[in-house]
């Protein structure tokens with residue numbers, strides 16, 4: 278089935294999230310929709326799926342104009358969506374999940390479990406993947422759960438299948454498998470919309486690429502386009518993608534973590550006997566699929582976790598047992614993984630956010646009152662130095678874009694003498710141009726002789742920054758390998774396996 282979007286416009290108040298977007302996706306085509314965070318990709322797909330009504334424009338399937346009043350209409354017309362946040366019931370089996378939500382389609386009216394089971398087997402065989410219809414969904418790895426979502430979409434006879442950022446939660450191997458499934462679906466004549474901001478994936482699997490920026494289609498590209506070409510289209514200016522990095526100049530001292538164990542609020546052992554060291558002048562990246570203990574590990578270092586045993590020594594000083602303020606005062610800089618929760622106070626001005634964690638005392642406080650002149654000068658200097666795009670130092674942090682909020686956090690954390698810098702998902706949700714800037718500052722920090730820990734689920738980021746890579750899986754460090762280790766090795770480790778060449 279051919280999908281045509283013509284002049285789709287969707288406004289949220291004054292914001293034009295989709296501005297006269299045209300898109301044609303043919304049967305048997307994988308069409309990548311590429312754009313930065315906030316470009317309007319999900320909005321467009323929500324319009325297509327009947328979740329939003331467009332203010333202007335038409336959805337046309339095989340030359341027939343559609344009028345969707347909700348997802349039920351869209352599904353009935355043959356549109357399927359593989360959600361990033363799975364909509365599955367974890368205590369149900371695969372077949373039961375596939376059966377759910379198909380009141381309007383082929384399982385209509387009956388809870389026909391044998392049919393659902395047969396359907397699961399049939400789809401799995403057709404597209405060459407393995408799945409047990411009777412497995413409990415909650416027990417399955419994320420990549421397999423995603424296949425259940427795909428089978429579910431196919432159960433409603435989807436001829437147009439939308440994947441909205443499907444690889445965000447997958448290991449590299451699971452990503453490869455998903456690409457294989459997408460290719461098989463293409464062979465089968467399905468029209469596929471593949472949304473992502475990862476250039477590598479687009480170039481690998483897409484037949485055609487449409488780039489959107491700020492709600493508008495800004496260009497079409499061939500899969501043969503280079504990463505630099507695609508990135509430049511996404512951000513609207515030339516960008517440099519490679520981080521220049523000299524070999525590390527290691528110095529003595531730094532952080533030594535030994536036998537670290539963290540119990541979370543539910544009493545689960547989420548960090549289990551973790552040991553590693555980071556020397557001044559190097560970047561240790563901690564890689565892994567989201568949710569394997571990385572968050573709790575960094576929180577334990579910074580003093581945010583309650584139930585921790587082991588030892589965390591920084592230049593000989595034990596950090597374990599200190600609270601966050603004491604750890605910061607020891608010279609630890611921290612970029613939290615969610616800047617909007619832990620990194621910034623949205624209601625405060627940019628200037629106020631730039632001194633959030635400073636103790637009362639010089640230079641900002643004199644006789645317990647804030648010295649506004651000094652603060653203003655400091656803020657203006659940082660805004661220039663970190664290229665923070667804001668109307669002024671008095672703008673509220675909330676009003677800044679994600680990339681600029683992240684620069685505020687970085688500017689604050691890197692503007693005092695540090696003995697350790699810990700950056701968790703430093704570029705999550707920020708644009709390609711800001712990523713380049715953040716990476717440069719991290720490398721500069723390392724070169725100034727600070728031990729740096731970067732936690733990232735993005736392997737491209739890990740490879741760009743790391744001198745050494747520790748891979749976490751289910752609370753443990755599977756191994757620590759050189760920064761230039763191949764993706765396949767890292768991917769296996771992210772699934773908990775230790776490849777032979779690493780053991781040797």
Ligand SMILES: Nc1ncnc2c1ncn2[C@@H]1O[C@H](COP(=O)(O)OP(=O)(O)O)[C@@H](O)[C@H]1O
Nearest residue numbers: 289292294312313314315316317318319320321
């Ligand atoms: N329900 C909504 N209400 C208001 N603004 C929204 C809503 N959904 C998305 N937006 C805004 O629309 C723009 C496009 O968002 P989105 O389509 O989610 O982008 P993408 O998927 O490309 O990251 C963003 O500026 C976002 O903040």
Ligand SMILES: [Mg+2]
Nearest residue numbers: 318319320442
């Ligand atoms: Mg989106």
